[in-house]
Amino acid sequence: MPLHNHLKEYRAKLGVNQQEMGRLVGASRQTISQIERGDYSPSVMLALKIAKVCHATVEDIFVYEEDVTDEK
């Protein structure tokens, strides 16, 4: 089930690149890149850290959408 996110938009609002974002949340540039591409779902800890840095809630940044076709 996909976990979409608006991390790129929030990062742009903060005016930081992926490397700086990684440094702020204690993750690597690679991981920030993977999260933004939807290739990696962060742990609860990392998601909370990202939300704190972006001055938002986890639900604002990460959106959990159930696959409707599975139910059909």
Next chain:
Amino acid sequence: MKNKKKTNKQIYTTFVLMIVIGCFVGFILGFGGAFISDMYGGDIVGGLHQIFKSVIPVIYVLLMVVCYGYSFYQYFKAKRMVENWDGMDEEMLDRAEDILGLSMISNNIMQVSNFFFFSAMTYISEIAIPNIEHIAKNRITMLAVVVGIFILNMVIITVIQKLTIDLTKKINPEKNGNIFDKDFTKDWLASCDEAQKLMIYEAGYKAFQATQMTCIVMWILALIGMLLFDIGIMPSVCVFVIWLTMTISYSIACRNVEKRKSHTNEIG
């Protein structure tokens, strides 16, 4: 019901395909064995030795050219991308890391192959000299050449490793570790975050599965070799040691992780 029929069809098709491929491979090996036997007067093992002796140095040189050429090419391509990075285009850095990864893979293949070819070249340097009176002098020369090539390759491999690791650290400044330090892998892993550790663990498990399958195949080949070509028990012993080490390491690691998690839950 329709889905179940489809699944069974796939299963039976795969099963039949495996039988057909097995028959084909058996035919090739049997035909190849008979062909080599005819070519070398019934001595399959001797025939294989002769082919081995001719082919090994050529493959060694070709492998060096291809692996090093490819490693350096990809490394310099990645280095150019990093040097030209404007600080904003993050996809460029992702591509550079991907290319650097290819360079490392090629270098790792050469590293493992270097050990094998050292053994292979040492082996053929012994059997290439039939005259027993000249063995002592020529063998030392041959072995010196083989050792020299091995050391030279290890130097080149280490240089490529150093260059790729240094470039990786330039792209990812949080990374720690010096390849000349015996704790390099420990330091490197400690500097990885959750996503990178997960990647390493997933890749490790895939490697475990692939090695498991390879051990089964090698055991079969070692058994056939022992029964039909009198290669002795050593190949089976080698397969056994590798397989057992892998299985025990994996089982103990699983148990330790499980215990650590239980202990953490108790504290929580």
